[in-house]
Amino acid sequence: MKTQLLPTSQDAVDQAGVLLRQGEVVAIPTETVYGLAASSLNGEAVKKIFSAKGRPQDNPLISHIADLSMLEMVVRDVPQAAYRLAEAFWPGPLTMILPRSEQVADEVCAGLETASVRMPSHPVAQAVIRAAGVPLAAPSANLSGSPSPTTAQDVFADMNGKIPLILDGGACEVGVESTVVSLAGPKPVLLRPGYITKGQLEQVLECEVLLADAVLHPLKQGEKAASPGMKYKHYAPKAEVTILKGPFSAYVSYVEKHCEPGTFCLCFAGEENSLPCPCVLYGHEKDPAEQAQRLFSALRELDARGAERVYARCPEEGGIALAVYNRLLRAAAFRVIEL
Ligand code: TXA
Ligand code: MG
Numbered sequence: 001m002k003t004q005l006l007p008t009s010q011d012a013v014d015q016a017g018v019l020l021r022q023g024e025v026v027a028i029p030t031e032t033v034y035g036l037a038a039s040s041l042n043g044e045a046v047k048k049i050f051s052a053k054g055r056p057q058d059n060p061l062i063s064h065i066a067d068l069s070m071l072e073m074v075v076r077d078v079p080q081a082a083y084r085l086a087e088a089f090w091p092g093p094l095t096m097i098l099p100r101s102e103q104v105a106d107e108v109c110a111g112l113e114t115a116s117v118r119m120p121s122h123p124v125a126q127a128v129i130r131a132a133g134v135p136l137a138a139p140s141a142n143l144s145g146s147p148s149p150t151t152a153q154d155v156f157a158d159m160n161g162k163i164p165l166i167l168d169g170g171a172c173e174v175g176v177e178s179t180v181v182s183l184a185g186p187k188p189v190l191l192r193p194g195y196i197t198k199g200q201l202e203q204v205l206e207c208e209v210l211l212a213d214a215v216l217h218p219l220k221q222g223e224k225a226a227s228p229g230m231k232y233k234h235y236a237p238k239a240e241v242t243i244l245k246g247p248f249s250a251y252v253s254y255v256e257k258h259c260e261p262g263t264f265c266l267c268f269a270g271e272e273n274s275l276p277c278p279c280v281l282y283g284h285e286k287d288p289a290e291q292a293q294r295l296f297s298a299l300r301e302l303d304a305r306g307a308e309r310v311y312a313r314c315p316e317e318g319g320i321a322l323a324v325y326n327r328l329l330r331a332a333a334f335r336v337i338e339l
Contacts, residue, residue: 005156005166008124012167017131019165025049027141027155028128029169030120032093032178032194033148033296034155035064035138036163037128040074043105046137050107052162055144059228060110061137062095062178063117066129074117074135076101081205082183088204091121093174093195097182108137110228114184124169140177141166147235147299147331150175154300175293176323180227181209190215191227193323195292215326216317218334237299239264239307241332245314246339248274254339255311262308266298271313278305285313288321295324299331 006012008029016026023045025038036052038045040063050057063074068086071078075098082096100115109115117135120126129136140148141155149155152168159166179194181201188209190198201209212226219225244251252274255265265272265279268291272279282298283290302310312332315324329336 001161001164003156003160003163003166005152005168007168012165013124013127013131016128016165016167017133020045020128020132020134020136023048024165025052025163026128027152027159027163027166028125028136028138029122029152029167029172030064030125030138031122031172032120032174032176033150033172034141034152034166035125035136036141036159037064037132037136037138039132040104040108040135040137042134043107046105046107048163049137049139052159053139053142053144055139056228058110059139060112060114060116061108061139062180063104063108063115063135063137064125064129065117065119065135066126067119070129070135071117072101074101074104074115075099079183081188084204085181085183085201086119089196089200090119091126092119093121093178094118095178095180095192097180097184097191099184104135105137114182116180118178122169122172124167128167145236147237147296148177150293150296154297157300171293171297173293175296176327179323182226189226193326195289195320195323197319197322199319215322216329235296235299235327235331236333237303237307237310237331239302239310241266241310241312241328241335243312243314243328243332243336244339245336248313250339251311251313254337258311260309262306264302264305264307264310266302266310266312268313277311278307280305280307288315288319288324291315291324292320295327
């Protein structure tokens with residue numbers, strides 16, 4: 001299949017709408033990462049997403065809506081808490097999990113009784129959903145297991161020949177996937193940290209939001225993931241990544257002792273001049289939003305430069321930095337050395 005990469009225009013959006021209504025898959029920009037979209041109501045179309053990504057069948061997809069009138073096409077029994085979160089954070093990088101509707105395709109829910117839904121703020125994502133006229137199921141537009149794409153060129157590298165169309169909307173602003181919160185149980189649970197923080201959710205909900213164990217810990221053998229996506233190795237570059245936790249001075253000493261050909265540093269901006277290995281930067285130490293925006297492209301750059309071993313500086317563990325730490329932990333397959 002020939003893959004077209006088109007700059008955003010009304011024509012390109014119309015073309016995406018036609019393809020989606022025909023049951024095809026189209027890659028679109030969102031404010032978080034690029035998504036691989038198909039109609040949430042068309043099981044055959046959704047199957048094409050799974051095969052283009054090589055995604056395990058038991059990992060459910062997020063449905064994207066353009067306005068609240070589409071909400072009940074995806075979920076039902078929507079509680080007041082969900083409307084409060086929608087009011088505060090939609091359109092934006094927040095996904096809610098609720099009991100699924102009848103209408104949403106079984107393939108989207110991957111056998112669960114729940115469905116996940118978000119209203120993206122990116123104007124191109126909004127326009128494409130409206131052009132398609134239905135909620136769009138869209139996982140990140142990478143091959144399963146590789147870092148999420150934050151530019152149309154990243155999508156092209158993974159999806160060339162597999163899908164008919166990629167819309168280029170420039171680099172994604174947020175850079176990590178949406179915050180995922182489940183409202184389907186007795187208490188809200190944060191399943192995946194993102195740009196919208198646990199503290200922000202608690203402020204709006206006026207109650208505690210639990211943190212799913214899988215956010216910071218590998219699943220124990222046989223343990224069932226609250227969010228199936230958490231159990232897969234994720235976001236991983238080809239290199240072996242190790243997170244070095246501790247002050248910068250200790251990081252420098254460690255890297256000096258362990259630097260060999262093929263070793264790279266994944267460090268904060270401004271640190272590169274004190275290090276003996278080639279460095280890839282992922283934002284300033286005190287700017288977690290910048291780290292989030294840079295992380296996935298930094299992981300892709302490490303692959304492109306042939307890194308074999310990577311020593312990563314450790315982000316903080318609260319606020320937006322929790323999202324950065326969560327993704328980096330998976331890229332490192334949970335290898336952390338305390339200095
Ligand atoms: O920012 C985002 O959310 C991006 C853009 C494209 O919108 N999408 C995205 O989708 O990250 P994906 O499929 O890569 O991640 C969805 C995550 C997975 O970890 C999945 O297991 C979880 O959400 N998930 C989806 N539906 C769920 C459900 N009903 N119950 C529990 N977890 C669910
Ligand atoms: Mg993904």
